[in-house]
Amino acid sequence: MIDRNIIRALVVETPSVPGNLGKVATAIGMAGADIGEIETVQVGTTSTLRNITVHCENEEQLKEVLKAIRGLKGGIRLHAVSDDVLRAHEGGKIQMKSRLDVRSLADLRRVYTPGVADVCRVIQKDPEKARLYTGIGNSVAIVTDGTAILGLGDIGPVAGMPVMEGKAVLFDRFAGISGIPILLSTRDPDEMVRTVKNIASGFGGILLEDIGSPHCFEVEERLKRELDIPVMHDDQHGTAVVTLAAVISACKSAGVNLKEAVVGQIGLGAAGMAICRMFMAYGVRQVLGADKSDVAKERLAEYGGEPVGTLQEITERSDILIATTGVPGLIKEEWIRKGQVILALSNPKPEIEPETALRAGAAYAADGRAVNNVLGFPGIFRGVLNARVPKITHEMLMAAAEAIAESTKEGELVPHPLNPRVHELVAQAVETVAQKKKS
Numbered sequence: 001m002i003d004r005n006i007i008r009a010l011v012v013e014t015p016s017v018p019g020n021l022g023k024v025a026t027a028i029g030m031a032g033a034d035i036g037e038i039e040t041v042q043v044g045t046t047s048t049l050r051n052i053t054v055h056c057e058n059e060e061q062l063k064e065v066l067k068a069i070r071g072l073k074g075g076i077r078l079h080a081v082s083d084d085v086l087r088a089h090e091g092g093k094i095q096m097k098s099r100l101d102v103r104s105l106a107d108l109r110r111v112y113t114p115g116v117a118d119v120c121r122v123i124q125k126d127p128e129k130a131r132l133y134t135g136i137g138n139s140v141a142i143v144t145d146g147t148a149i150l151g152l153g154d155i156g157p158v159a160g161m162p163v164m165e166g167k168a169v170l171f172d173r174f175a176g177i178s179g180i181p182i183l184l185s186t187r188d189p190d191e192m193v194r195t196v197k198n199i200a201s202g203f204g205g206i207l208l209e210d211i212g213s214p215h216c217f218e219v220e221e222r223l224k225r226e227l228d229i230p231v232m233h234d235d236q237h238g239t240a241v242v243t244l245a246a247v248i249s250a251c252k253s254a255g256v257n258l259k260e261a262v263v264g265q266i267g268l269g270a271a272g273m274a275i276c277r278m279f280m281a282y283g284v285r286q287v288l289g290a291d292k293s294d295v296a297k298e299r300l301a302e303y304g305g306e307p308v309g310t311l312q313e314i315t316e317r318s319d320i321l322i323a324t325t326g327v328p329g330l331i332k333e334e335w336i337r338k339g340q341v342i343l344a345l346s347n348p349k350p351e352i353e354p355e356t357a358l359r360a361g362a363a364y365a366a367d368g369r370a371v372n373n374v375l376g377f378p379g380i381f382r383g384v385l386n387a388r389v390p391k392i393t394h395e396m397l398m399a400a401a402e403a404i405a406e407s408t409k410e411g412e413l414v415p416h417p418l419n420p421r422v423h424e425l426v427a428q429a430v431e432t433v434a435q436k437k438k439s
């Protein structure tokens with residue numbers, strides 16, 4: 001089991017005699033931590049230097065690991081401890097790079113002035129040509145106001161930038177799209193809509209990210225109505241697509257008819273409300289919802305869902321329970337019923353650890369690292385950008401969910417996000433629906 005919260009790279013020297021690396025590994029394991037990659041940096045005649053990545057639950061466990069390694073005798077030495085995650089972020093995760101070389105004056109004239117002026121005139125005469133002669137058609141703005149960064153809450157757009165850069169990395173790696181973070185220093189819906197509209201002509205699409213509820217609903221609705229390029233709030237629809245896909249797979253494996261099952265959703269914010277609406281649109285007859293906000297529960301009732309008073313009650317009544325509250329440990333082990341599907345999707349920490357839910361009798365359990373909107377948004381945007389359609393429709397989102405479910409191996413909930421085929425299949429499914437809509 002890997003994927004713990006604290007990741008550190010340890011530089012460890014051991015005598016070049018078999019068995020010494022084993023002693024280090026045992027010390028790490030005895031402290032309860034996991035080992036990630038091991039890289040041999042230097043093999044000398046007397047000693048060997050390695051970078052060992054460790055994954056720990058918390059700071060205390062890391063301290064135990066370091067103490068255990070420092071306590072090893074016989075020439076084993078811990079030289080340095082570095083924070084791998086922080087190191088990977090140094091200088092930022094993305095950069096704008098030129099696709100062309102500029103080696104000669106002729107290159108300069110072709111890439112820039114005076115050559116570029118002709119291209120400007122071509123686009124001025126026929127604005128559609130911007131798709132051909134600029135990167136606009138392949139760029140998506142990743143827009144946040146920083147009000148609901150993961151489950152960290154309202155930490156502001158600059159502190160949220162690592163998440164936005166991360167989404168840009170995923171766009172690039174999984175769909176070949178240029179994702180460009182846009183940080184909004186306002187949370188006023190009017191100003192947000194005005195700002196995004198004023199920059200939209202430079203993009204082929206808009207991905208709204210980590211914008212809190214309820215203002216995210218208004219901002220997305222207005223932008224979708226007022227812009228002629230695809231707009232999607234990832235935390236709403238990207239999440240709903242992947243959640244539906246995971247539940248379709250779980251029901252298939254368990255031989256359960258999803259439409260007859262009781263689906264309970266804890267947390268009726270951006271992600272939760274969209275998940276409820278997705279399941280209702282799929283045909284699930286009983287969708288229950290709980291939230292600490294009465295306004296959120298009233299909104300659910302308006303859409304046709306059933307508000308429930310307590311978390312214990314909703315957990316007990318649901319065959320499939322989903323949580324997106326941002327509150328770690330909110331679901332108690334003793335509330336879980338045998339055979340339930342539990343998706344505790346809050347990042348960075350779930351409402352209940354999957355192992356705990358499974359131990360308590362759940363048939364399937366997953367957290368937000370596995371059931372994650374990374375399986376949806378890159379392919380969805382690839383599909384609509386390829387088809388050059390102005391909107392992402394409900395049918396496209398359903399097609400994306402079905403493509404993810406179809407790519408899932410028997411007995412698993414979702415496919416592996418590093419499998420490029422998944423993103424291709426999502427893109428193809430979305431593009432097919434989009435092309436039909438056009439014709």
Ligand SMILES: NC(=O)c1ccc[n+]([C@@H]2O[C@H](COP(=O)([O-])OP(=O)(O)OC[C@H]3O[C@@H](n4cnc5c(N)ncnc54)[C@H](O)[C@@H]3O)[C@@H](O)[C@H]2O)c1
Nearest residue numbers: 150151213267269270271292324325326346347368372373
């Ligand atoms: N796995 C994924 O792909 C994915 C995608 C989107 C969001 N998320 C996670 O979901 C969480 C919420 O994100 P969001 O964008 O919907 O945020 P949000 O702020 O829009 O919604 C959170 C909702 O939870 C409710 N809530 C908070 N504490 C509660 C409690 N103790 N009991 C009941 N309700 C409570 C709030 O009232 C709010 O309605 C975050 O942790 C985020 O990381 C995961």
Ligand SMILES: O=C(O)C[C@H](O)C(=O)O
Nearest residue numbers: 150151210235347372373
């Ligand atoms: O960013 C993620 O990992 C998923 C999601 O968008 C979230 O806000 O948690």
Ligand SMILES: [Mg+2]
Nearest residue numbers: 150209210235
């Ligand atoms: Mg998000």
